[in-house]
Amino acid sequence: MTAERAYHHGDLRRAVLTAALDVIAAEGPAALSLRDLARRAGVSHAAPAHHFGDRAGLLTAVAAEGHALLSDALGESEDLRDLGVRYVRFAREHPAHFQVMFRPELLRMDDSGLLAARERTGDLLRRAVADHGDDPALGFMAAWSMAHGFATLLLSHNLDGLLEGREPEEVFRALAQEMPRLAGD
Amino acid sequence: MTAERAYHHGDLRRAVLTAALDVIAAEGPAALSLRDLARRAGVSHAAPAHHFGDRAGLLTAVAAEGHALLSDALGESEDLRDLGVRYVRFAREHPAHFQVMFRPELLRMDDSGLLAARERTGDLLRRAVADHGDDPALGFMAAWSMAHGFATLLLSHNLDGLLEGREPEEVFRALAQEMPRLAGD
DNA sequence: CTAGTATCTTGTCAATGCCTAGATTGCGCT
DNA sequence: AGCGCAATCTAGGCATTGACAAGATACTAG
Incomplete structure (x- = not known):
């Protein structure tokens, strides 16, 4: 244009x-x-x-841009559920970026731009879960696994039959709510 | 041989x-x-x-075999945490299968062998979470997201810096334990 | 206006996926 | 035992691709 x-x-x-x-x-x-x-x-x-x-260079540029966009999308919320919802929303709004960001075999992992962008989102997420639970690393992995797994399965159409028309972000929110009941059984 | x-x-x-x-x-x-x-x-x-x-046919065969192996690996446990641990163990022991199974764009999704194998694992998982929580579909997605996200991030080396030498399966078990505390905050 | 640099074009090469035709092997059937 | 047939594999070819090299064109600093 x-x-x-x-x-x-x-x-x-x-x-x-x-x-x-x-x-x-x-x-x-x-x-x-x-x-x-x-x-x-x-x-x-x-x-x-x-x-x-080359090809890897292009995908690396996509991944770096993706991390920048993700940082912006997550914002500074303290609420883990909100953060998860925003993570899922990011994956839906930027599916191409998301599909590339976490696949080292496709990227030049030594690229400085990528490393910088990655560091920024990493810091942001770590800070958000720092004060939850005994072991921050555990909390970090738990929240990330949850959101990442949902987003991944969603984008790969593995949840299509289960959503039944509901908005994915809202399903994820409900699902995070349901979690303690499942784990407590 | x-x-x-x-x-x-x-x-x-x-x-x-x-x-x-x-x-x-x-x-x-x-x-x-x-x-x-x-x-x-x-x-x-x-x-x-x-x-x-062709290429897609080969990957489809890998995926079908993967679903069969996953069914075997999951067994008939009733405990959701155990099921999650087994899911993660499967991903570690059969990383190639796992990386292909949930990527429709690589597969012939109309292949009868794949569909049958998929159906079998699907049934198995659905049965396992059927009696947990109000909404079975929600419970299903919650447990699957958790295990799948952890396994995916693990295989793509995104958790390398966080495991600190601990066995992934044990970390996952601890993480599933930690979950209610995170969600309850 | 000139020199230099960034941007883009053209041509080439090896590797790949897929297709077709043909050769070889093994098996069932009489 | 031998014949025919189907499964398995080989050989060759074509279009496409990623990567590289050399050269052309547009922009810009001085």
Whole structure:
């Protein structure tokens, strides 16, 4: 939109990134082809490589952006249930980012941008659960497993038959409420 | 081992499947190449296709086998925590199967063998949580999210820094114990 | 306006998935 | 025992892809 035909394309980096998000959201990261993205952006087949290096570089950029978006989405809430709901909402609103962020085999884990973005969300989550329970690490893993598992199963359509039309975020809230009763049995 | 040089290879199907599990466990499903598997088995590049049709067919076979193994691993326990621990143990012992089983975009979801195997584990899990809590579906999703999230984060090395050498299964058990305290806050 | 840099294009190569046709092996049937 | 048939595997080919190298074009600092 900023420059439909600016030669040098105006903002190829953004265009490729956006196209990549579309593809990943629709068909998963495995279906992503640099040449296809180049075609969508109307540039030559090797143009994307200049911005991202290679496939892993592109996915790393997606993951880093994802961590930044997740930090913003989580905010500074103290309530664990709210945090979980926001985590799930993030996964729904940015499915492509979410599907890539936690898959080291797809990423350049030594990338400085990725590491910085990851550190920020990590800090944020750790701080949020720090004062819950005896063992902060346990609490952290419990809350994260819960939210991450729900989000993962949701995006991979493994909960489709169980939601029965209810809003996922609300189901997750109810489910976090139900948890103590289950565990207490 | 059954037939090292049996022409027609003896059991190519099993050999390819096993090689595929190695590759997936080491580098993920994305790194899987039919031609590479053929080389490992010492057969021509197109031989695997005869047994699995194509890449998706091979992954579908892996997923179906995974569901069968999971059914066996879960057993008939009534205790939700035990069930969760077994789910996590299964993920650790069969990481390649686990990484493929819940990814519809990699599979032929209309494959009859896969559907049957899936149905069996589904029934088993549903039965196990049926009598816990008001809403069985909620309880099902809660327990599954917890175990699946933990297993997923574990296999993707996202918990490496938090386990501090402890056995994952034991951490999960403690974590399930911690849950009510977290939720109750 | 010029030099230098970022951006993009073109061409190439090896590897892969998938398809087709053909060869080899093993098995059932008479 | 031998014939035919089906399963299994081989060989070759094609389109697509990721990665690399060399060169062209547009922007920008001085």
